[in-house]
Amino acid sequence: MPGDHKPKTANGKIVRSTKQRQAILDILTKQQSHLSAEEIYQAVKITQPRISLGTVYRNLEILTELGSIYRNSFADGKARYESATIGHHHHLVCINCQDIENLTACPMAQDIGNLAQSHDFEPLEHYFEVYGYCGKCRRKD
Amino acid sequence: MPGDHKPKTANGKIVRSTKQRQAILDILTKQQSHLSAEEIYQAVKITQPRISLGTVYRNLEILTELGSIYRNSFADGKARYESATIGHHHHLVCINCQDIENLTACPMAQDIGNLAQSHDFEPLEHYFEVYGYCGKCRRKD
DNA sequence: ATCGCTGCAAATCATTTGCAGCAGC
DNA sequence: GCTGCTGCAAATGATTTGCAGCGAT
Numbered sequence: 001m002p003g004d005h006k007p008k009t010a011n012g013k014i015v016r017s018t019k020q021r022q023a024i025l026d027i028l029t030k031q032q033s034h035l036s037a038e039e040i041y042q043a044v045k046i047t048q049p050r051i052s053l054g055t056v057y058r059n060l061e062i063l064t065e066l067g068s069i070y071r072n073s074f075a076d077g078k079a080r081y082e083s084a085t086i087g088h089h090h091h092l093v094c095i096n097c098q099d100i101e102n103l104t105a106c107p108m109a110q111d112i113g114n115l116a117q118s119h120d121f122e123p124l125e126h127y128f129e130v131y132g133y134c135g136k137c138r139r140k141d
Numbered sequence: 142m143p144g145d146h147k148p149k150t151a152n153g154k155i156v157r158s159t160k161q162r163q164a165i166l167d168i169l170t171k172q173q174s175h176l177s178a179e180e181i182y183q184a185v186k187i188t189q190p191r192i193s194l195g196t197v198y199r200n201l202e203i204l205t206e207l208g209s210i211y212r213n214s215f216a217d218g219k220a221r222y223e224s225a226t227i228g229h230h231h232h233l234v235c236i237n238c239q240d241i242e243n244l245t246a247c248p249m250a251q252d253i254g255n256l257a258q259s260h261d262f263e264p265l266e267h268y269f270e271v272y273g274y275c276g277k278c279r280r281k282d
Numbered sequence: 283a284t285c286g287c288t289g290c291a292a293a294t295c296a297t298t299t300g301c302a303g304c305a306g307c
Numbered sequence: 308g309c310t311g312c313t314g315c316a317a318a319t320g321a322t323t324t325g326c327a328g329c330g331a332t
Contacts, residue, residue, distance in 0.1 A: 016286055016331055037322075052289045057322060059287095073218050075268075077296085078321070092262050101260065107252040112271060119242065120276030121233050127216070128269045130253060135261030147307095157306050157311060178296075193314045198297060200312095218321085219296070288329070298319065305312075 009065050021059045023048050025083070028069055034080040034091075034100045074100075075131065090128040096137035103128075150206050162200045164189050166224070169210055175221040175232075175241045215241075216272065231269040237278035244269075 007015040027043045028035065035043070041056045060081055063069045073079050074093060080100075090103040112123050148156040168184045169176065176184070182197045201222055204210045210222050215234060221241075231244040253264050274282075 013286065014332090018287065018331075020288075038320095050289070052291095054290080054323075055288055058324095061323095073214055073216055075214055077214055077218060077220065079218065092256065092260055092264075094262075095265070101262070103256070103260075108249060108269070111248040115233065115244070115271065119233060119244075121235075121242070121271070121273055122279050123233075123271045123273040124236070125273070126269070126271040128249070128267070130256060130262070130264045130267040132262055132264040132266070134263075138263050154311065155307085159306075159312065161313075191314070193316095195298075195315080196313055199299095202298095284332085286329105286331080288327105290326090292323105292325085294321105294323070296319105296321085298317105300317085301315090303313085305310100307309095307311100 007066055009062060015062060015066065020044070020048055020051050020055055021063070023051075024056060024059050025063060025068060028081060028083040029085060032083065032086070034072065034082050036078050036080050040081065072127070074129065091130070092134070093129055093131050094134040094137055095131050096133055096140075099134055099136075101134065103130075148207055150203060156203060156207065161185070161189055161192050161196055162204070164192075165197060165200050166204060166209060169222060169224040170226060173224065173227070175213065175223050177219050177221050181222065213268070215270065232271070233275070234270055234272050235275040235278055236272050237274055237282075240275055240277075242275065244271075 009015060023044050024040060027040060031043070037053070037056055037060060040060070041051070041053045044051050044056065060069065060071070064071045064081070067084055069081050069084050071079050071081055072091070074091075086102065087104075088106060090106060092101040092103060094100075106128075108126070108128060112126060115121060116123055150156060164185045165181060168181060172184070178194070178197055178201060181201070182192070182194050185192050185197065201210065201212070205212045205222070208225055210225050212220050212222055213232070214220050215232075227243065228245075229247060231247060233242040233244060235241075247269075249267070249269060253267055256262060257264055
């Protein structure tokens, strides 16, 4: 059926729209912050009290695959998610208060192009995170 | 006692030299690759058959704290370690064969200095990883 | 009526930790 | 001999998965 563009996952399954999935996406879109699966679970429970953590993980996986959200693994080994409406960006992570600030500029777009040439490598994604102290925490110490 | 510089961890304990710790450091120094705790465990068992995985983790923690090795968490959520003798660098990670190539140049040293100014942030460390296909895998597909 | 999705619970995987004996310094 | 280190096993924390019923198309 030409013109039919139902979203599908990598394994070819059609993706349905459920209130659980919509609630998760809503939270990530509204909060505009970097939430862990557990934090998302706690937030979704307000509107969907019977949702399970397993469902949260399954939906985060699907939404990541669809490109609706980004998954980031930071140095603490825990994955955090954010809405993809913000577009490509990087992170300043405070090692004291754990706050994450987004860096809207991507200074290495050009560098990556050069890498492709000099290292025989086809770049698809890249991650750049800076760890340190945010202004607030620096002044507190 | 001035002139006395025994290595210590953050909690002030003196660090002793043990054959288990030395074996782990040897492997990382010789292999010059990015090994997971489990891979290191398997490699150390050849010379230290009675070593436990717990000891491997404890030593990786101490060696990281001392700055003898680097810990990196990649997108698969697993930590990988490498000898610090190589110096600061970044990574090209192949999402097909999982091979990791080191990037000796750090193109963002200057960018990070600018960030400090414009974002009221004190940078301590930074990570930069590019995910994509290495030359070998690109030609295979 | 399909077949994807859900809640629940149990399973898995990486990593951490309590403990009693052992080993550097 | 003090005290950090080890092996072992059990505990933790994040994430995944099997299953039977439910719900979206």
